[in-house]
Amino acid sequence: MLVIGLDGYPCSLLSDQIARAALPRLSNLLRESLPVRMESVYPTVSGVAWATYMTGRNPGNHRIFGFIDRKYKPFQLVIPDSRHIGCRTLWTLLGESGHPIIVVNVPLTYPPRQVNGILVGGFLCPDIARVAYPPAITESLKRSGYIIDAETGYGVSGQWNSFLDHLETTLERRIAAFIGLIDHHEWSFAQLHIMETDRLFHYLWKAVERDFDPGITGRVDQFFKLLDGLLDTLISRLDSGDELILLSDHGFCRATHAVQLNRLLQETGFLDARDSQPVGHDEPPGGYAYSLMPGRIFMNLKNREPWGRTEPDRRDEILNRITSLLSSIKIPGTDRCAFKRICRSAELYRGNYLSEAADLIVVPERGVELRASYAAGAVFETSKLQGIHTFDDAFVWIKNRRVIHDRPNIIDLYPSILEIFAMSDPEAEGSSLFH
Ligand SMILES: [Zn+2]
CATH class of the missing domain: 3.40.720.10 (Alkaline Phosphatase, subunit A)
Structure with a gap:
């Protein structure tokens, strides 16, 4: 074969x-x-x-x-x-x-x-x-x-x-x-x-x-x-x-927009705005949550992340708030949400390593690229790529x-x-x- x-x-x-x-x-x-x-x-x-x-x-x-x-x-x-x-x-x-x-x-x-x-x-x-x-x-x-x-x-x-x-x-x-x-x-x-x-x-x-x-x-x-x-x-x-x-x-x-999820989390108080480490830095991000490309959002939970300060029993509440924030983000000049789905890991995955998955997985709308810079100037950018x-x-x-x-x-x-x-x-x- x-x-x-x-x-x-x-x-x-x-x-x-x-x-x-x-x-x-x-x-x-x-x-x-x-x-x-x-x-x-x-x-x-x-x-x-x-x-x-x-x-x-x-x-x-x-x-x-x-x-x-x-x-x-x-x-x-x-x-x-x-x-x-x-x-x-x-x-x-x-x-x-x-x-x-x-x-x-x-x-x-x-x-x-x-x-x-x-x-x-x-x-x-x-x-x-x-x-x-x-x-x-x-x-x-x-x-x-x-x-x-x-x-x-x-x-x-x-x-x-x-x-x-x-x-x-x-x-x-x-x-x-x-x-x-x-x-x-x-x-x-x-x-x-x-x-x-x-x-x-x-x-x-x-x-x-x-x-x-x-x-x-x-x-x-x-x-x-x-x-x-x-x-x-x-x-x-x-x-x-x-x-x-x-x-x-x-x-x-065709790539139409890039969305900087960490910038969005910074602007809305979920990610510590003082964090400006480039990706690759070995310092944990502060605040409630941060994103890794493409479209994965991790919480900083007490007892799970050694630096986490958020009590695990607040996980649902905070994830719900992030989900409703993301649901309100429209592609500029349109009334379309930038994201097709915002899923808890257990909605998409099952198995032995489920606990290693991100807390939220964000599925972008067609043409939207999800990025995760800590130093982005704006939530929406023009994608540097022609295709995604x-x-x-x-x-x-x-x-x-x-x-x-x-x-x-x-x-x-x-x-x-x-x-x-x-x-x-x-x-x-x-x-x-x-x-
Ligand atoms: Zn590729």
Whole structure:
């Protein structure tokens, strides 16, 4: 089985590209049975989504709640990686059942754990020497000029041609390295993750929507043509009976506003206004509550946080006040609330690690980016990104199989893949896409 993950690729975009043959080679394949729209996770970020995919469990059981998290004894901001995953993964289960695996670049796989096969970690890895299991694989990756993750600096500074050149080089080398691995090593499950799509959509979504400089829009079309050709080269190596799954972990839309939640909590007295530490500082924030990106609000509770001063029996009252405050925040110039849902952790998650989740999870309205700077000048800002993630527009496509689940979610891939391998996991939380 080959699984190709296209980070952030919206079902709506893919369907539109198939309809107008903008991906000529993939369109031929995908027309057989069109991609199916799929839901993602809250918060809608790649690490949480792929942890859900690879464990078949919700964040309350796999323990990845965002791309930044906090330890609180003592307070420290941490970037969760593969060591934080609190349960076993698809690769472990397949490998232990005698199916060798090759997995390349999936988020939350760094540092690479020992597997039955090969694992090349994802974008958190700072040094190619440490990216792969077994370590001997590193030499061939180095020789081929493998790039762990594209630099986004060109995107931040608007050097669009350099950005696209670099994305294309990263993509070409990633797919070439993956083909080298599957050609020369034994496997019965292989997964390639393409991160370059997410990077493109964040910085050049307007060009994807064909509402940008025509020259750059043409270059973005070229990027898609390159992706189409490279994926075709990869897929053509499969035998006709091989299983093939394509999927994304979330969708994308135009970014319209950024909301600085810590600024809002400061202005309304919930977060100590004297706190102006940049994110990354190891000092706990004062006051009742603070936010970590994206959209998670933690309270400072006595007996839970060592520095907390709020009595635990006031938790409900304060969370209710924050919820009603957030419900009153309108997108400037509209009467629409900036947030779609404001949830207690137990409404979204269940499991062994539920107590580590944020007290509130704020789901933004479409186009709204949730930020958490302690030094923001205003609650509402213009987003620096062109595109941001959406929850309900991921996709899944499975060769020669019909997805008949009425509301597919990324958590359903795990039991579906196991079913294809005639395996099961009684603790899987999703349900098969084929029933
Ligand atoms: Zn992203």
